[in-house]
Amino acid sequence: QLVESGGGLVQAGGSLRLSCAASGNTFRGYTVGWFRQAPGKEREFVATVRWNGHTYYADSVKGRSTVSRDDAKTTVFLQMNSLKPEDTAVYYCAASSTVILSAVMSPTQYGSWGQGTLVTVSS
Numbered sequence: 001q002l003v004e005s006g007g008g009l010v011q012a013g014g015s016l017r018l019s020c021a022a023s024g025n026t027f028r029g030y031t032v033g034w035f036r037q038a039p040g041k042e043r044e045f046v047a048t049v050r051w052n053g054h055t056y057y058a059d060s061v062k063g064r065s066t067v068s069r070d071d072a073k074t075t076v077f078l079q080m081n082s083l084k085p086e087d088t089a090v091y092y093c094a095a096s097s098t099v100i101l102s103a104v105m106s107p108t109q110y111g112s113w114g115q116g117t118l119v120t121v122s123s
Contacts, residue, residue: 001025002093007117010083016119018078020093027069031099032076034067035107036089036119045105046091047078056104061087083121090116 006018020032033048047057047067055067066079076093094110103109 002095002112002114004091004093004114004117007091007119009120009122012083012085012121012123014083014121015079015081016083018080018091018093018117018119020076020078020114022074022095025074027073027076027095030095030097031104031110032067032069032093032095033099033104033110034076034078034091034093036087036091037116038086038089041089043092043107045107048099048104049076050099050101050104051097058105080119083119085121085123088119088121090118092116 001023003021003023029051031050034046035043036046037043045058049055049067064082069076093114095112096110099109
């Protein structure tokens with residue numbers, strides 16, 4: 001079970017740090033991704049950290065966001081800086097032990113999802 005936290009209301013240019021906790025488990029051996037869905041839009045890839053620590057980012061957040069995990073591999077973080085109104089969305093974390101490299105950006109690769117946390121960026 002995945003539990004996200006850290007969302008909220010922030011002004012444009014501000015920062016937020018989202019957390020995704022593996023309740024009762026660890027992320028060892030898992031790829032953990034962040035996705036977001038704005039009203040009326042499809043769910044889109046934001047960032048992911050693979051089981052080997054390699055990270056990947058959507059072009060829309062590259063240079064402004066950092067995905068990381070703690071040493072115990074029980075929590076994955078998404079640090080977002082220089083936030084823009086277009087970053088407003090519900091952010092979800094997702095995990096899978098079978099994500100293939102060529103498809104890390106595809107939501108269908110991830111079998112476990114959190115409930116989401118709302119990020120609202122005001123202009």
